[in-house]
Amino acid sequence: MIAIYARQSVDRADSISIEQQIELCRYETRGEPFRTYIDRGYSGKNTNRPEFMQMMNDIREGLIKTVIVYKLDRISRSILDFSNMIELFGKRNVKFISATEKFDTSSPMGNAMLNICIVFAQLERETIQKRVADAYYSRSRRSFYMGGNIPYGFRKVPTVIEGVHTSMYEPVTEEARVVERIFEMYSQPCTSYGDIIDEINRLGIQKRGKPWVRQRIREILCNPIYVKADLDVYDFFKEHGAEAVDPPSDYIGENGCYCYKKRSEKKKSLSDLEGEQIVLAPHKGIVCSSVWLKCREKCMGRKQMIPSQKAKNSWLCGKIKCGECGCALIAKEYDEGRRRYLRCSNRLDSKNCKGAGTLYTDDVERLVGNEIREKLTMFGKLSYHEQDIRNNERIRLESELAETDKEIESLIDKVADSDAALYRYINERIAALDTRKNEIAQRIGKLMCSKDFSIDETDCHLDLWEELSFDDKRQVADILIGGIYATSEKIIIQWRI
Known part of the structure; x- marks a missing residue:
């Protein structure tokens, strides 16, 4: 089957439309049946385009043997992305045709010319990006309106x-x-x-x-x-x-x-x-x-009030939420720690929730702890061999966690210079990496939680709960509990297992 790919990032009077691109590409099909893949509103600087990705999947499945585009920059403006695409085309014996530039990918010279053209396509994109940034900088210094949300007032x-x-x-x-x-x-x-x-x-x-x-x-x-x-x-x-x-x-x-x-x-x-x-x-x-x-x-002179990123006053923090509004419950201490309560963060912040009622931190911790011990009865003994496997797995996961953190930091550094399409891709990628990071952290916590138990100790885990440290209790809660919704009337625990 023949594929015609068309892309247009911005619909302007001086740019060629999607329909015009398809009409010009139709001549190259020589009357054979074809399927169109259309991406409207997407930049060519990356491959985060739904129809492009669908076309590449169809190529991998052997459904497409020829790809036709109006012009080279319609399909890619990145040297790396273009090289990877051409490499896949070669492996799948897919012919690539540019309707206006007449490239023949079956010859070494044709491939060389393609690579030269894509270099200039990327140069054009980077030049445009710098020109836009310079224009923004210049206009901002002249008091021009630069967009954004209109401030209150x-x-x-x-x-x-x-x-x-x-x-x-x-x-x-x-x-x-x-x-x-x-x-x-x-x-x-x-x-x-x-x-x-x-x-x-x-x-x-x-x-x-x-x-x-x-x-x-x-x-x-x-x-x-x-x-x-x-x-x-x-x-x-x-x-x-x-x-x-x-x-x-x-x-x-x-x-x-x-x-x-x-x-x-x-x-x-x-x-x-x-x-x-x-x-x-x-x-x-x-x-x-x-x-x-x-x-x-x-x-x-003062710090902004934000929720703590790490549990300090209760090992339940981060897991327990208000049963009325779903916002986090914060552990607050009064009288130098002699009185401990769980308070709705939404109630403290904006008074938009009536609150979860009077919840004593010690009572809730005791109740949830008893439920955790009941849940732990389903676990059996671990052998030394299993423990060795867990240690190796933990080392591998810690390495993957470090790589994930590094990639997130790299993406964050690129946000300032990104356009709307790239910004959307970065957000989606960071969200996916953050989800994976949480999964890895939970897995590491589960492995670490069992690292100190030997064959003779694992069948005594029900008696060891009160002896666990603050961090150990928090890790066990992370492993077993997805969320806790509490009011003074009831407590609902959502278990992971």
Whole structure:
């Protein structure tokens, strides 16, 4: 069967359409039956394209003997991807035809010409990518609107800057009053994010139909788009390592500021201004500089409240969730650890859940521990031979875990320079790697949990539960339990096995 492959990343008047590509390729079929594979809205810089991947699977299954494209860059703009594709075509005796470039892959010269053309296709892609990045950088320094979510308190309106049609922000009166109130409250020394949320909820105010949470409050307080920037604000940014693009004389206490990361910068915390690019915006600010500076400095002096990444106060953390809303239960200690409770994180964060009721950490740990011991009755003895196999398996898994971490870090480094298609692929790949990483970690935990038991000890495991360390109990819980949903009325345990 003949395959016609067509791709178009962006539908523009000056680009050849999918239909035109297919019509030009149809001539090369010489009247023989064919199947079309079409990818709309996908870049040629990688192979993460559904119809392309389906075509390659059909080639591997021997269903396709000829592939026709309108032009070489329709099927690939990556040297590595193209080389792998041509190698597969050779193994499966698949003929490759470019309708406009007339390549013959049956000869060494034809293959050489193909490789030369793909080098220039990749060069063109990289040149376009750099040109787009340079244009973005240049426009951002001239106060042009650069897209993104419209901040609370503003609407977007058209404007003209330096003869160029663009957009700018304009304050929305009702939302701007809420923003002013947030800054006024937080500028007081003893006011917290939670206090602000309580007050806003009492007034029945939502953030464009959504409930307020601490992260949204923090984003507002850290955003220079709201400040009426004067020389004090200019000095603040300079003192904290930011690059102020506009001269000090332009900071007259009226305009807000845009904050951009440098092209080489990775994602940083909201409080870190080192290397940030500050540009005066064309819109009027909402908050006076003295109040904004008080709030900004207060934000820099405290850490953001986020859930702990590792269980500390209870070996149940990370497994146990609120039976009302499904959010994580956090182990809180009071009176220097003499009183221990499990509290709903959603309730603590935004008051959007009534909470799971009064849950004493010790009581819940005791109950779940008894259920785990009951579940452990299904396990038998382990021999030394089995233990050796487990140790070898653990070493292999630890090596795979390190490689997975390395690949995730490499993908994260590429996010800043990616386009929409590559960004989507990176997200999907990282999600898959993260799932695999969790599977490996659980397997390692299971192997480590049994490493200290000998033949004479394994039949006593039911009596050893209370003697296990905090980390050992947490690992056993990870192995056996998928999730726990708790309220003061009932506790539901979802077992893995």
